[in-house]
Amino acid sequence: MQVPLIKRSNTTDDIINKPLEEIQRQIGYLPGGLSTDVAHYRLDKYGFNEITSEKPLSPWLRLWRNLKNPLVILLGILGVVSMMTGDIRSMILIFIMVILGVVLRYVQEMRADKAADKLKALVSTHATVCRDGQEQEVPMKMLVPGDIIRLGAGDMVPADVRILFAKDLFLNQAVLTGESMPIEKSSGECLVVDANRSDATNICFMGSNVESGTGTAVVVNTGDKTTLGSLATHITSQEEPTSFDKGINSFTWLMIRFILVMVPAVFLINGLGRHNWLEAFLFALAVAVGLTPEMLPMIVTVNLSKGALAMSRKKVIVKRLNAIQNFGAMDVLCTDKTGTLTEGRIVLEQYLDVAGNPSQKVLDFGYLNSYHHTGLKNLMDEAILDHEELHTALNIREQFRKIDEIPFDFARKRMSVVLEDKSGLNMLICKGAVEGLVELCSFVEVNGTVTGMLPEHRKQSLERIAQLNAQGFRVVGLAYKLMPDAPDTPVYTVKDESGLVLLGLLLFLDPPKASAVNALSRLAALKVDVKILTGDNEIITTCICKKVGISTDHILLGSQVEKMDDNALAAVVMNYNIFARLIPVHKQRIVKALQNKGHVTGFMGDGINDAPALKAADVGISVNSAVDIAKESSDIILLENSLLVLEQGVSEGRRVFGNIIKYIRMAASSNFGNMLSVVGASAFLPFLPMLPIQVLTNNLLYDFSQTTIPTDNVDTDWLIKPRKWRIADIRRFILFIGPVSSFFDYLTFFILWHFFNAWHNPAIFHTGWFVESIFTQSLIIHVIRTNKIPFIQSRASWPLIITSVSIAIIGAWLTVSPLAPALGFVRLPFSFWLWLTGILMAYLILTQIIKNWFNKKYSD
Numbered sequence: 101m102q103v104p105l106i107k108r109s110n111t112t113d114d115i116i117n118k119p120l121e122e123i124q125r126q127i128g129y130l131p132g133g134l135s136t137d138v139a140h141y142r143l144d145k146y147g148f149n150e151i152t153s154e155k156p157l158s159p160w161l162r163l164w165r166n167l168k169n170p171l172v173i174l175l176g177i178l179g180v181v182s183m184m185t186g187d188i189r190s191m192i193l194i195f196i197m198v199i200l201g202v203v204l205r206y207v208q209e210m211r212a213d214k215a216a217d218k219l220k221a222l223v224s225t226h227a228t229v230c231r232d233g234q235e236q237e238v239p240m241k242m243l244v245p246g247d248i249i250r251l252g253a254g255d256m257v258p259a260d261v262r263i264l265f266a267k268d269l270f271l272n273q274a275v276l277t278g279e280s281m282p283i284e285k286s287s288g289e290c291l292v293v294d295a296n297r298s299d300a301t302n303i304c305f306m307g308s309n310v311e312s313g314t315g316t317a318v319v320v321n322t323g324d325k326t327t328l329g330s331l332a333t334h335i336t337s338q339e340e341p342t343s344f345d346k347g348i349n350s351f352t353w354l355m356i357r358f359i360l361v362m363v364p365a366v367f368l369i370n371g372l373g374r375h376n377w378l379e380a381f382l383f384a385l386a387v388a389v390g391l392t393p394e395m396l397p398m399i400v401t402v403n404l405s406k407g408a409l410a411m412s413r414k415k416v417i418v419k420r421l422n423a424i425q426n427f428g429a430m431d432v433l434c435t436d437k438t439g440t441l442t443e444g445r446i447v448l449e450q451y452l453d454v455a456g457n458p459s460q461k462v463l464d465f466g467y468l469n470s471y472h473h474t475g476l477k478n479l480m481d482e483a484i485l486d487h488e489e490l491h492t493a494l495n496i497r498e499q500f501r502k503i504d505e506i507p508f509d510f511a512r513k514r515m516s517v518v519l520e521d522k523s524g525l526n527m528l529i530c531k532g533a534v535e536g537l538v539e540l541c542s543f544v545e546v547n548g549t550v551t552g553m554l555p556e557h558r559k560q561s562l563e564r565i566a567q568l569n570a571q572g573f574r575v576v577g578l579a580y581k582l583m584p585d586a587p588d589t590p591v592y593t594v595k596d597e598s599g600l601v602l603l604g605l606l607l608f609l610d611p612p613k614a615s616a617v618n619a620l621s622r623l624a625a626l627k628v629d630v631k632i633l634t635g636d637n638e639i640i641t642t643c644i645c646k647k648v649g650i651s652t653d654h655i656l657l658g659s660q661v662e663k664m665d666d667n668a669l670a671a672v673v674m675n676y677n678i679f680a681r682l683i684p685v686h687k688q689r690i691v692k693a694l695q696n697k698g699h700v701t702g703f704m705g706d707g708i709n710d711a712p713a714l715k716a717a718d719v720g721i722s723v724n725s726a727v728d729i730a731k732e733s734s735d736i737i738l739l740e741n742s743l744l745v746l747e748q749g750v751s752e753g754r755r756v757f758g759n760i761i762k763y764i765r766m767a768a769s770s771n772f773g774n775m776l777s778v779v780g781a782s783a784f785l786p787f788l789p790m791l792p793i794q795v796l797t798n799n800l801l802y803d804f805s806q807t808t809i810p811t812d813n814v815d816t817d818w819l820i821k822p823r824k825w826r827i828a829d830i831r832r833f834i835l836f837i838g839p840v841s842s843f844f845d846y847l848t849f850f851i852l853w854h855f856f857n858a859w860h861n862p863a864i865f866h867t868g869w870f871v872e873s874i875f876t877q878s879l880i881i882h883v884i885r886t887n888k889i890p891f892i893q894s895r896a897s898w899p900l901i902i903t904s905v906s907i908a909i910i911g912a913w914l915t916v917s918p919l920a921p922a923l924g925f926v927r928l929p930f931s932f933w934l935w936l937t938g939i940l941m942a943y944l945i946l947t948q949i950i951k952n953w954f955n956k957k958y959s960d
Contacts, residue, residue, distance in 0.1 A: 123262055129318055133230030133248045142244035149243040149259055149322035151329045163202075172198055174356060178388055227258040243319055251315040257304045260326040261317035263287045268313035268508065270478075271304060285315065299681075311478075347425075347825025348400065351764060354831060362775050363388045369782045385792070399763045403810045407756035415739040416749040417724075423735030425760065426719040427702070428753025431822040432694050433623065433746075434631045434687070434713070435704040437644050440743060441632070442610040446479040448487045449573065450607040454557065455546050456564060462604035463487070464496050466578055469531045472502045472517040480576060480608055500527075504592045512536065518583075518592050526586035530597055534565050534577035534605065541579050541602040550601055561602065572643025573607040610640075616648040619743030626750055627821040631677055631694075633687050633703075633713070638680040651677050658682040661689065669693045687713035700824060704746070721746065751819050758814040758823070761830075762885045763806055769834045769884070770802065770877050773841025777869075780842070781849060787862040791924045794870050797914070802877045805907040808899040815886055815894055829958055836954055837884070837947065841876060844943045848872045851935050863926045867915050871928065872936060874911030876943055878904045883947050887955050890948070 123129075134142070167173075175198050183191040226237045230248040240258040243249070249261060251269065263269070269285045286301055304317060306326040323329050367384035371377045404421035411418055418424055438444055451466065453459040463484075470481040477485075500519035503526060508515035514532020521527065530537065538561055544553045568575050579600035613619075623630055632650065634641050635658075642652045658681040661669060670693040679690060687703070691713050694701040703710070703717035714720035714733040722734035723741040738745050781789035790798070848869055852858035858865035881904050886894035896904075915925040 123320060124318070129246060129248075132233035134244070134246050135232055139231060139242075139244055139247065142246065143242060146244060147323060148241040150241050151323060151326075167202060172202060174352075174359075178385065181385060228252075228255075243322055245319050245322060247319040249317055249319060251304065251310050251317060253310055253312050253314075255310045257306055257308045257310070259306050259319045260321040261304045262320050263302050263304065264316045264318055266313065266315040269315040270311045270313055271308045272311050273305065273308045312475075347827070350825065350827040351768075351830060354827060355768060358772060358775075358834075359388055362779060365779055366775070366782055369779065370788065399806065399809060400760055402807075403756050403759050403763075406810045407752055410755075411749050411752045414748045414752065415745050416752070417737040417739060418735070419737060420735040423719045424753050425757040426700060426753070427736060427749055428751075428755070428757045429700040429822050429824045430628060430702040430719055430750065430753075431824075432629045432631060432699045433702045433704065434633045434691060434694070434717070435743075436706070436710065437632050437634050437636065437641060438610060440613075440704060440741065441616045441644055441648050442612055444741070445610065446483045446574075446608050447611055448480075448483045448606060449609040449611065451604065452607065453546060453604040454544050454561060454602055457547075459604050462578055462606065465529050465580060465603060466531060466576075466606050468496060468500060468519060469515075469517050469529045469578070471497065472500075472519065473505050473507070473515055475505075475507050475515060480574070480606075483608055484606065503586075503590050506592055506594060506597065508532075512594065512597075514597070516592070516597055518590065518596075526583040526590065528581045528583060528592070528596060528600075530579045530581075530600060531576055531606075534575055535562070537577040537579055537600070538562065538602060540597055541600045543599075543601040545601050545603050553602065557602070565605070568605070568607060570639055570643075572640040573609055576606040576608070578603045578606060610644070612644055612647045613742070615742055615744050619747055620648060620650065622747045623743065623750070625820070626747065628750060629677075631679065631690075633679045633682055633690060635682050636680060638678070641678055641680045645678055654678070655680055658686050661686045666693065666696070670696045673697065674699075684710070684712050688716050691716045700822065706741075754819045754823055755814045758818045759809050759812055761823070762812065763809050764830060765833055765837075766806060766809075766881055766884045767803075768830065769837040770841060770880055771799075772834050772838035773845070774798075774873060776838060776842040777845035777849075780846065785865075786859075787865075790866050790869060793923060794866055794925075797923060798870055798873055798911075801874060801907050801911055805878055805881065805904045808897070808903045809885075811899040812885060812897045813894075815888060817887065832958060833954060836950055837880075840943070840947050840950055841880070843946075844876060844939055845869065845872070847939060851932075851939075855935070856929065856932065861926075863924060864928070867925045867928055868932060870925070871912060871915060872939065875908050875936065875940055878908040878911075879940060879944060880947065883944065883951060887951070890944075 167176075176195075179191050179195045179198070227240050227243060228235055228250040229238050229243065230236075230250075231238070235250065243259050247259075248264070249258065251257065257271070263285055264287055266286045271283055271285055273283055283299070284301065285304055288302060304315070306328040321329075363384050367380050370384070371380035401421065404418075404424050407424045408418040408421060411424070435441075448463075448466075451459060451462040453462060466484050467487075470477065470484040473481075500521055502517060503520050504518040506516040506518075512532065513536055514530055516528050516530040518526055518528050530540070538558055541553050543550050544557050545551075565575050579602050581596075581600050583596075620630055630650065632641060632645060638655050638657060642655065645652050654676045655678045656672075656676040658679075661679070661682065664672075666689065669689060673690060673693040674697060679686070682690075687705075687710065691701050691703055695716075695718065700718045702719045702721055703713045704721040705711075705714055706723050710722075711733040714722065719736060720734040721736045721738065723738045736749065738749075778789050849858075849865075852865050852868045856864055856868065858868070881900070882890040882896055885896055885900075888894040890896075895901075914920060914923060916927055920926070
């Protein structure tokens with residue numbers, strides 16, 4: 101008889117709350133497991149139990165992605181046109197700029213994307229499966245829905261499975277949830293009613309691992325249908341453009357629009373006025389090159405590369421160069437609390453007696469229990485044994501010898517050890533869940549005095565536990581019993597856990613990092629809003645956030661996020677600082693909601709559950725100790741899991757972006773001003789305002805003067821808040837500052853025309869404007885690079901000073917050098933240099949005034 105096939109439309113969410121009998125019927129469950137024939141049939145039908153992989157980019161495809169930038173395409177077209185028209189010098193210049201920018205970026209970003217391989221490495225390669233009524237080891241990829249598998253300590257769960265039978269089964273789901281505490285799994289109905297599937301008690305998820313106990317389970321989903329597989333789908337999807345990519349592209353198209361308007365105008369004006377269309381075309385081509393910020397790819401890449409090196413010295417590794425600017429522009433940081441705000445490990449925080457006072461005896465007895473039991477030592481046992489205040493641990497051990505133990509089990513939720521002191525007295529020490537332990541106690545010890553357990557003692561104890569739980573503590577009870585009449589050959593059972601003396605409580609916590617408060621304060625000073633996104637419950641999360649100074653007035657739970665559509669979530673997302681009980685897709689939706697509200701959003705995480713959000717964020721941040729897939733999904737990796745390290749990276753990101761914006765403002769405004777001058781001069785001059793070779797030489801010298809911008813200093817004022825791409829402001833800056841340059845160009849034209857007879861001497865006009873243009877462009881570098889008064893309140897780096905001064909000197913030298921005749925230059929009269937000095941002084945003052953007015957009016 102053919103076994104019915106499971107409906108592959110089902111997801112793990114669908115089967116969490118279904119009765120086990122219905123699932124068994126749906127997948128054709130057989131108590132002895134599937135037959136080999138049915139297993140092979142299902143394997144052919146559903147495919148291997150493997151996760152969808154993303155093919156790494158080939159070198160050629162990666163190169164193509166770097167070449168398809170609009171500015172690179174524009175420069176390439178101009179280079180080809182230059183070659184076709186015989187202007188080899190222009191062609192060489194253009195292609196040098198293109199090659200430098202593309203090659204630098206290609207080398208920096210060259211890496212193979214192996215996200216699917218990292219996912220596969222998280223799961224074991226074989227599983228114990230019941231086939232044909234026998235247990236056998238089969239490769240994990242051969243599992244199919246309906247297979248019965250065995251789970252034991254140390255096993256990795258090979259698929260999403262529903263528990264059939266479990267004994268003391270504890271799973272570590274940190275790789276999925278980021279939380280360090282193991283979760284108990286059992287058969288029966290699910291205890292979870294909200295959308296947080298990771299809390300499901302009857303499901304084991306692919307990628308989690310068994311810490312203790314044993315279990316039998318039936319496979320319900322394999323491959324891409326698993327929770328891990330759904331995460332892989334998000335991870336392997338194509339990356340969306342970040343704010344940096346959008347900003348660069350917006351600026352590029354802005355310049356292309358300017359070129360499309362001004363270059364045809366120059367071509368038509370010169371062609372119609374002089375009727376030499378070839379000359380007009382070559383001149384318009386030179387103007388197009390002059391207006392194009394051809395150094396942009398190289399300047400941007402060098403800035404980013406330099407920033408990456410500087411950040412590496414601050415323990416911040418940059419995987420994707422574009423993320424550096426996003427890092428600096430980030431105004432919202434979303435992060436998990438575990439390992440970021442907290443130490444990421446369970447510690448014994450307090451040890452209290454029944455009255456709530458610190459008690460060394462509680463600590464000593466807790467140590468004896470954890471030290472002597474032979475079962476799996478969980479995180480709480482390790483926290484007790486590692487507690488730094490156990491000064492007397494060795495002396496305590498020497499006073500007792502172990503007689504017996506009553507192991508932990510799921511039903512009791514406690515375990516006991518029986519010790520004998522040097523006088524031969526036996527003592528049972530019991531540690532476990534407080535609610536059940538209190539019911540076993542007939543006595544209570546307060547301040548060293550043992551009295552009978554009264555109803556008010558039980559009530560007070562349970563109330564205190566509730567208060568401590570509300571403060572984020574995980575509470576374990578401790579009780580003991582002296583047994584003077586113990587048998588000579590003691591064999592202790594669960595029945596002996598009665599008539600106990602309630603001694604006190606052990607309080608555990610994942611404590612806040614000592615540096616968390618300082619780091620949050622520094623991020624606040626940088627105007628970065630921190631939001632906590634966690635899969636943990638709201639009680640523990642609230643406690644931790646209060647301790648580090650994060651407001652806990654408003655908390656949004658995953659169950660509430662589930663009920664909102666994307667628009668509703670975006671409308672309220674900024675009202676909350678804490679988001680708890682989240683599943684991976686919730687984190688991703690919150691990140692996208694913040695982006696939809698105009699925020700440059702960073703996400704910091706270290707687990708598989710964080711991968712979709714890391715991929716969606718403008719800048720994904722992980723740590724070196726994170727799971728591989730989280731690191732693969734990140735743009736930035738911190739070598740130290742500390743917000744202090746992150747804060748230093750934010751500052752460096754803003755410094756890099758500051759230098760990029762400097763270049764864009766300098767190049768675009770200066771080039772625009774020059775081209776305005778070209779258009780106006782072309783309209784009334786009987787000759788070309790400047791020869792094509794002079795335009796290209798001018799452009800080459802000015803570009804070279806800006807190559808040292810990546811070394812420049814950035815004013816502290818720039819670093820105090822996030823800086824985003826604001827194309828409207830860049831356009832305004834170009835339209836205000838560019839005409840200032842044109843005004844002084846026209847003033848130069850007037851002086852050359854009336855005082856140096858330039859109407860009848862085109863060479864002196866060309867030379868005079870060339871020199872004035874080189875000097876004003878070199879000067880404007882120092883005016884635009886800072887919002888302060890140049891040279892006085894803010895000084896450029898020495899490399900930038902040297903290059904700008906050197907270019908001005910070279911420009912002047914070319915007019916008297918042996919190259920002058922080839923370039924069309926003549927020697928300028930001495931009086932022109934006096935005029936030029938006055939022009940430069942006036943230019944400096946007026947540009948500074950306009951810049952200050954602009955910054956006051958349009959500053960963010």
